[in-house]
Amino acid sequence: MPEIMANTNHGKHPILIRTGAIAQLGEVAARTVRTHKAFIVTDSIVEGLYLQTAKDALAKADFEVASYTIPSGESSKCEKYLFEIYQALHDFGMTRSDLVIALGGGVVGDLTGFAAATYMRGCHLMQVPTTLLAQVDSAIGGKTGIDMPFGKNLVGAFYQPNAVVIDPGLLKSLSRSRMAEGMAEVIKYGCIRDAMLFEAIEKGQADMEWMLERCVRIKTTVVQNDEYDTGERMLLNFGHTYGHAIEKVSGYTKYTHGEAVAIGMLKACEIGQKLGVTPDGTKERIQAVLEKWHLPTTTDLPMEELYQTMLSDKKKLNGKVYFVVLKEIGDAKTCPLSEQELKDLL
Numbered sequence: 001m002p003e004i005m006a007n008t009n010h011g012k013h014p015i016l017i018r019t020g021a022i023a024q025l026g027e028v029a030a031r032t033v034r035t036h037k038a039f040i041v042t043d044s045i046v047e048g049l050y051l052q053t054a055k056d057a058l059a060k061a062d063f064e065v066a067s068y069t070i071p072s073g074e075s076s077k078c079e080k081y082l083f084e085i086y087q088a089l090h091d092f093g094m095t096r097s098d099l100v101i102a103l104g105g106g107v108v109g110d111l112t113g114f115a116a117a118t119y120m121r122g123c124h125l126m127q128v129p130t131t132l133l134a135q136v137d138s139a140i141g142g143k144t145g146i147d148m149p150f151g152k153n154l155v156g157a158f159y160q161p162n163a164v165v166i167d168p169g170l171l172k173s174l175s176r177s178r179m180a181e182g183m184a185e186v187i188k189y190g191c192i193r194d195a196m197l198f199e200a201i202e203k204g205q206a207d208m209e210w211m212l213e214r215c216v217r218i219k220t221t222v223v224q225n226d227e228y229d230t231g232e233r234m235l236l237n238f239g240h241t242y243g244h245a246i247e248k249v250s251g252y253t254k255y256t257h258g259e260a261v262a263i264g265m266l267k268a269c270e271i272g273q274k275l276g277v278t279p280d281g282t283k284e285r286i287q288a289v290l291e292k293w294h295l296p297t298t299t300d301l302p303m304e305e306l307y308q309t310m311l312s313d314k315k316k317l318n319g320k321v322y323f324v325v326l327k328e329i330g331d332a333k334t335c336p337l338s339e340q341e342l343k344d345l346l
Ligand SMILES: NC(=O)c1ccc[n+]([C@@H]2O[C@H](COP(=O)([O-])OP(=O)(O)OC[C@H]3O[C@@H](n4cnc5c(N)ncnc54)[C@H](O)[C@@H]3O)[C@@H](O)[C@H]2O)c1
Pocket: 043, 044, 045, 046, 049, 072, 073, 074, 077, 104, 105, 106, 107, 108, 110, 130, 131, 133, 134, 137, 138, 139, 140, 141, 142, 143, 144, 153, 170, 171, 172, 173, 174, 175, 178
């Protein structure tokens, strides 16, 4: 089974990618942590699909297991459920040497990761992502956190797991639109770092396990070089500066994150072309792939509002907006743009 070793400032941890890996959770847990006590956090949809399998796998390796289920959806990534998880961990007698497992999409992963980072100042953590977006993105890299009334992801911690277990078989139950949402990130990885991955998707020849491995390798490498998100990690923001603005302006309801990123990647190509960095024809190739996945390619949101939102983006540094553009498919760079330059380019 492909096993990638992530090297971080806090040591190494394995990332396993294999269809059926969920049945081996117990073995993986037993070889990465010393305890025999595990606590699973999941959500109300994943609970009915995979919780029992996960529990059985852990029990088979002699783990004492308990679980807590949050309601499915972004609104659960908040202080209320964080505190309920702390209470449940306490009630189960969890100590810092015991294992917390996040079984779910990015919401469960971020919330549970933050709970594990802070409960008793940090206990063991295993990420078991169940959406494509979580498998290629949120479960890798150690960012955890919750949403606050004043904004998304504004309280959190960098906290690396002891292991990540990725089972592509779990994606079978995902809706087409959720798959497409994750595919927007997969396409992004191809665009910024991996022309071969992009071409395989373009030809419809990408095997899921192979694709996951390519994406996870890219994210772990980029994060390894920039664990605290101050430089290279910015490249992962391709399509996200404009995408985040779309999400914000439309009130996080009209577009999913992946849909907004899809539109953002094409806008970044237009800007790159105007700057003379992105070759002609690049946008059209990406657009064709996005359309295959029924992802949107334009928005009718007012440009002035999108522009103002981009200016207030937290990734703005020294008065400049750092826009990621493609030098070609498979290679990207950041372009610092002044407010006026950005306005003219839009
Ligand atoms: N930490 C990071 O680096 C990082 C990166 C990107 C996104 N995120 C965060 O991730 C979150 C979004 O993640 P998401 O898209 O996975 O959302 P999600 O966790 O809400 O999952 C999406 C939906 O799919 C359901 N689901 C999960 N697995 C399923 C399966 N196997 N079959 C059927 N249904 C399933 C969930 O119940 C939910 O309804 C956001 O909160 C975002 O901020 C974090």
